[in-house]
Amino acid sequence: VARIGIVGGTGPLGRGLAARWAQAGLEVSIGSRDPDRARAAADEVASRIDAPPGTVEAGTNVEVAAHEVVVLCVPWSGLEATLPDLVGPTAGRIVVCTVNPLAFDADGPYAPAVDGGSVAQQVAAALPQASVVGAFHSVSARVLADLDAPVDDHVPVVADDDEAAARVAELASAIAGCRGVVVGPLRLAATLEVLTPVLISVNRRYGTHAGIRFSRL
Numbered sequence: 001v002a003r004i005g006i007v008g009g010t011g012p013l014g015r016g017l018a019a020r021w022a023q024a025g026l027e028v029s030i031g032s033r034d035p036d037r038a039r040a041a042a043d044e045v046a047s048r049i050d051a052p053p054g055t056v057e058a059g060t061n062v063e064v065a066a067h068e069v070v071v072l073c074v075p076w077s078g079l080e081a082t083l084p085d086l087v088g089p090t091a092g093r094i095v096v097c098t099v100n101p102l103a104f105d106a107d108g109p110y111a112p113a114v115d116g117g118s119v120a121q122q123v124a125a126a127l128p129q130a131s132v133v134g135a136f137h138s139v140s141a142r143v144l145a146d147l148d149a150p151v152d153d154h155v156p157v158v159a160d161d162d163e164a165a166a167r168v169a170e171l172a173s174a175i176a177g178c179r180g181v182v183v184g185p186l187r188l189a190a191t192l193e194v195l196t197p198v199l200i201s202v203n204r205r206y207g208t209h210a211g212i213r214f215s216r217l
């Protein structure tokens with residue numbers, strides 16, 4: 001597998017995925033709006049694993065978006081500012097959207113309605129030459145960060161391009177204890193993206209970092 005670029009890779013999800021993939025022998029590049037922040041995050045991730053030099057690289061978001069597989073790990077609120085500069089670099093690339101629309105009010109977390117059906121479909125509209133895949137919505141960054149424990153999650157993968165979905169499911173399955181599960185077309189991202197408030201509510205009640213698994217698969 002070619003190097004994986006992680007846009008917004010300085011946050012908890014990006015660092016967690018980077019560490020797990022590097023642990024699995026894959027090459028990753030952490031991206032940020034600020035190259036110094038990307039470098040610091042890459043050094044921190046590399047220091048946590050026994051990976052050969054160069055396994056965890058760093059760059060600007062635009063630089064890392066030129067890799068063959070690009071994972072979007074910015075918050076929903078940051079997409080509008082991030083995507084326009086990625087149109088060129090991501091042409092012909094697989095772009096993985098992990099983004100969950102999430103808001104909080106007095107009753108706790110909820111998923112606000114998203115124009116276009118889902119965040120992943122918004123990304124597909126903004127990056128028309130990329131092959132957009134939705135995945136990793138329900139994997140906890142905290143669980144990913146605990147590198148000594150296998151993750152124990154299924155990772156539902158949605159895409160309109162079967163080949164792209166299969167590649168991303170393979171990347172999910174490369175993470176210790178994870179299994180990528182190809183679900184179906186990109187529009188089903190709408191269903192995956194709204195699970196996060198459920199998981200956060202369960203986490204609060206049961207004091208855990210819950211993920212999901214399909215029974216009898």
Ligand SMILES: NC(=O)c1ccc[n+]([C@@H]2O[C@H](COP(=O)([O-])OP(=O)(O)OC[C@H]3O[C@@H](n4cnc5c(N)ncnc54)[C@H](OP(=O)(O)O)[C@@H]3O)[C@@H](O)[C@H]2O)c1
Binds near residue numbers: 074079136
């Ligand atoms: N955390 C989880 O457990 C988890 C699990 C599944 C999915 N997700 C999804 O994964 C995404 C990342 O989650 P996270 O917790 O890692 O997020 P985060 O820490 O809030 O953000 C990740 C990175 O995005 C960049 N960023 C922040 N605001 C931005 C803006 N307005 N414009 C452009 N870039 C901005 C920052 O990097 P720089 O400042 O270095 O540019 C930041 O380090 C979210 O969309 C979330 O819904 C998270």
